[in-house]
Amino acid sequence: xxxxxxxxxxxxxxxxxxxxxxxxxxxxxxxxxxxxxxxxxxxxxxxxxxxxxxxxxxxxxxxxxxxxxxxxxxxxxxxxxxxxxxxxxxxxxxxxxxxxxxxxxxxxxxxxxxxxxxxxxxxxxxxxxxxxxxxxxxxxxxxxxxxxxxxxxxxxxxxxxxxxxxxxxxxxxxxxxxxxxxxxxxxxxxxxxxxxxxxxxxxxxxxxxxxxxxxxxxxxxxxxxxxxxxxxxxxxxxxxxxxxxxxxxxxxxxxxxxxxx
Numbered sequence: 001x002x003x004x005x006x007x008x009x010x011x012x013x014x015x016x017x018x019x020x021x022x023x024x025x026x027x028x029x030x031x032x033x034x035x036x037x038x039x040x041x042x043x044x045x046x047x048x049x050x051x052x053x054x055x056x057x058x059x060x061x062x063x064x065x066x067x068x069x070x071x072x073x074x075x076x077x078x079x080x081x082x083x084x085x086x087x088x089x090x091x092x093x094x095x096x097x098x099x100x101x102x103x104x105x106x107x108x109x110x111x112x113x114x115x116x117x118x119x120x121x122x123x124x125x126x127x128x129x130x131x132x133x134x135x136x137x138x139x140x141x142x143x144x145x146x147x148x149x150x151x152x153x154x155x156x157x158x159x160x161x162x163x164x165x166x167x168x169x170x171x172x173x174x175x176x177x178x179x180x181x182x183x184x185x186x187x188x189x190x191x192x193x194x195x196x197x198x199x200x201x202x203x204x205x206x207x208x209x210x211x212x213x214x215x216x217x218x219x220x221x222x223x224x225x226x227x228x229x230x231x232x233x234x235x236x237x238x239x240x241x242x243x244x245x246x247x248x249x250x251x252x253x254x255x256x257x258x259x260x261x
Contacts (some may be wrong), residue, residue, distance in 0.1 A: 028057060028225065030213075031074035031086035032066040034160065037185040037254045038106060038211070039087060041068045048254045049088045049106050051245060052236065053213055053229075056105075060232030062225075071138030081218025084225065088211035090140055098217055103230050104210035110142065112202045113168065113176040113183050120175070122202040128153055131174040134164040143207050144177060161186045169195060177206065185255055 030053070034040050038049035045051035046066055054064045066087075069077070077083045079098040088105045089095065112122050121127045125147055132154040135141060147153040156173050158164040165186060167173045176183070180201060187196045213229055215222045236242045248254060 026062040027065055028062045028084050029065045029067060031077050031083050032068050033071050033074055033086075034068070035182060036189060037181060037249070037252075043254055045254070048245070048249045049211065051254070052105050052233070052242075053087050055241065055245075056229055056232035056236045058232070059235045060228040062228065062232075071136070075138060078214055078216045081216045083216065084219045084222075085213055085215035087213055089214040090142075090209050090211055092140060095214065099214045100217060100222055100226050102213035102215070102226055103233055105212055105233070107208060107210045108179045108181050109205040110177055110207045110209060111180045111183070111205060113165075113178055113199055114174065114202065115168065115171075116198055116200040118174075120202070122175075122204050125153075125206070128175060132156055132172075134158045134167055134173045134176050136161055136164060142177075142209070162190050165191065165199065168199060179209070188255060 032039055032041075032046060032050060035047070035049075036043060037047055039047040045054065050066060057064050067083070074083075074086045075089075075095075078086050085099070089099075089101070091101050095101075112120075112128075114120050114122070125143055128144075129147065129152045133144065133148075134156045135144075135158070137157055137159055141148055141155070144153060144155070148155045156167065158167060161178070161182070164173070164176050164178075165183075168176050178186075183201060187199060191199075213226075215226050215229075219225065
């Protein structure tokens with residue numbers, strides 16, 4: 001890939017770009033987490049979404065430092081103003097009370113993962129009444145929230161994606177709603193081919209979701225920082241560099257463990 005990969009230091013990551021004048025850029029500290037292939041401490045440039053945010057801020061005159069946390073803690077840090085912001089999140093009314101949201105960084109589709117041997121009608125939420133699903137800790141419930149709160153669908157809270165996929169394989173849950181690219185990357189990276197083949201994703205898209213940079217309302221100059229980022233993001237999207245990043249993502253270059261580009 002085209003840019004150097006940063007250094008791992010304890011629990012936090014600092015982006016290290018080309019030497020030129022980047023050392024003079026403003027520093028912005030952001031909470032990050034595990035959500036491959038978009039975000040991960042173990043992926044090139046910390047994943048596709050991290051790379052977009054890093055480059056957009058660079059074009060806006062800022063250098064990003066990523067610190068990796070569990071998602072629930074990252075959200076709490078933004079709520080309390082303990083960090084400038086976090087990547088990347090969907091907007092909810094609750095989050096909008098304590099955070100500002102950027103223009104979309106990435107967009108993807110939520111589908112249902114289930115055992116390939118199980119014939120499952122998966123056209124609408126009502127088709128899943130009486131079944132059990134999994135939700136990674138800190139994730140939104142989205143289109144499933146009303147059915148879960150009414151008790152029509154049982155929800156199993158799992159600590160991470162890998163655990164959720166294991167629960168699916170052993171039959172503890174019936175289905176696992178996930179962003180398509182995230183679920184497929186999880187299977188490729190953590191499961192052998194036989195287990196990958198045992199899980200399939202339904203063709204039905206249950207929601208299309210935009211994921212954005214989230215900036216704490218308590219962060220000094222939050223609105224100005226967000227405006228700078230959006231300007232940098234627009235510049236990036238208009239560039240040939242962004243088109244190359246898209247090609248790298250589609251070819252799976254962001255799936256590879258951190259190593260030489």
